[in-house]
Amino acid sequence: MTIETQETAGPRPVVVYPNGSLPAPDMAALEAARAGMEKIDELVVPPRDGRAFRVPRGHFFRILSIEGPQVGDLNLWNAHDLSERFFSGKTRALHATHVTTGHRLWSTLPALRPMATISHDTLGWYGWDADGGGVHDVIGTRCDPYTNRLLTGTDYHHCCHSNLCRALAEATGLSPRAAEPHVHDVLNVFMCTGFTRDTHQYFMKASPVRPGDYLELFAEIDLLAALSACPGGDCSASHSSDAARCYPLKVEIFRPDPAPLAAWPWPAPNGYDGL
Template sequence: MSDDAPADAAARRAVAPVLVYPADSLPPPPLALYGTALAGARKVDEVRVAPRDAAAVSLEAGQFLRIVSVEGPQVGDLNLFHRDDLSERFYSGKTRALHGTHVGLGDRLWSCLPHLRPMATIVEDSLGWYGTDAFGGRVHDVIGTRCDPYTGRLLGRGDYHHCCHSNLTRALADDAGLSLEAAEAHVHDVLNVFMCTGFDAEGRYFMKASPVRPGDHLTLFAEIDLRAVLSACPGGDCAAEHTSDVAQCHPLLMEVWAPEEGALGGWQPPERNPYGGSHGR
């Protein structure tokens, strides 16, 4: 204990925490409805993401995006956008505040302000069995930001052009018909699909070998029209490195599944957040 600690330091540390956003305050997603729709769905598109590269796919509200490990252990960095409005994109920080540092079955991926609505809901997670390991590691995090060439320079490394930030930038530019500069402005903090991460006793972010196996998958229900951009991280399973050509890397697969007509009943995409935007003026 520090010498300048107050006399009541122990009592102050013992104050019980309060959840900022209790989960029961969020409307639950209709997982049974989504599950029934997925059971009868057919695959309508498929995009293969090459190692150390990224690719994009679009899907309509009410369809499913399944991200699949196809050859070997590989993590992916996922960006999500409204298909027709790049200003509405995934908000990892708010998703983390609402659901926790790692997401799983039934959790939703939320869009940025001022839109703030569910973009997608996790309806399948074949790594749900992993739970929390002895080191505090879990899978599918919304903690890490994505590997990028700027941090590489900051840490005294040379330029590296196949980090996830650069991969996502190239793929979005190609898919949306943008310049690299314009596309980069839209690339944002990611969902680290299949990545196993946590915090050590000092509060430092760690990664470890992903438990993902060929055939493992994460399936998202598209709550709105989506453009998904996925990078197959140059770290492979992120057992040791995440920004180099040393790690063994594998492709990932993005599949789009469409439910049968009428399978979702009267379901409708969520509206944008109703806050009026006056900000007190």
């Protein structure tokens, strides 16, 4: 008779937040709205730099690779209230460590509502690789000058955290220091990451992104967004680096055909009010 031990069998895993009751976005309506959309604005984020942009509710925006393999760090805020911002931890818990078409980006408490829905992902084919890596993660934070100083003893001023602070400051009129507390954990767009099997450490590897690839999102509230073109390029070797080969990223904003969205359930702040 074989006796299963705690080491060989162990307790069965249980999903913390079963999401079967989570309201699913109407992807057919989004697809119909995409079919008739019109580009109304665009901007280019230079390598090792950041830019902010606004997306009205009900519009789509794309983050595109245009010249070479490049990853980006994305922050989202309620355009009318910076205290409501993207909640990467809850997004990870409700969906997965890496997000793709059909997943939503959720906002912080107490609002806890979808800020944007991923409407198209040209890297959706990647899935999970042999190392356990995937694309578009919500597990990493962002490269920042404080951790860089902690680990290397040197100062580097083009970390994604710094870039996002400066971009938000420019968009709002705040000083970079006043803007800094609003900068938060990111969606690592195009970045290929996972956890090592032996030590369970966060790893990165060369992104599969190529010119023409894009991640497209549908704004469910009025958004102020900021994107940093990471100083690690495709993050195949390092980040916070002037040695990595880096490229710009483009952002395009689209006005959709409104008819398919006539019945869209625009999300209100979460209804809990028990405090």
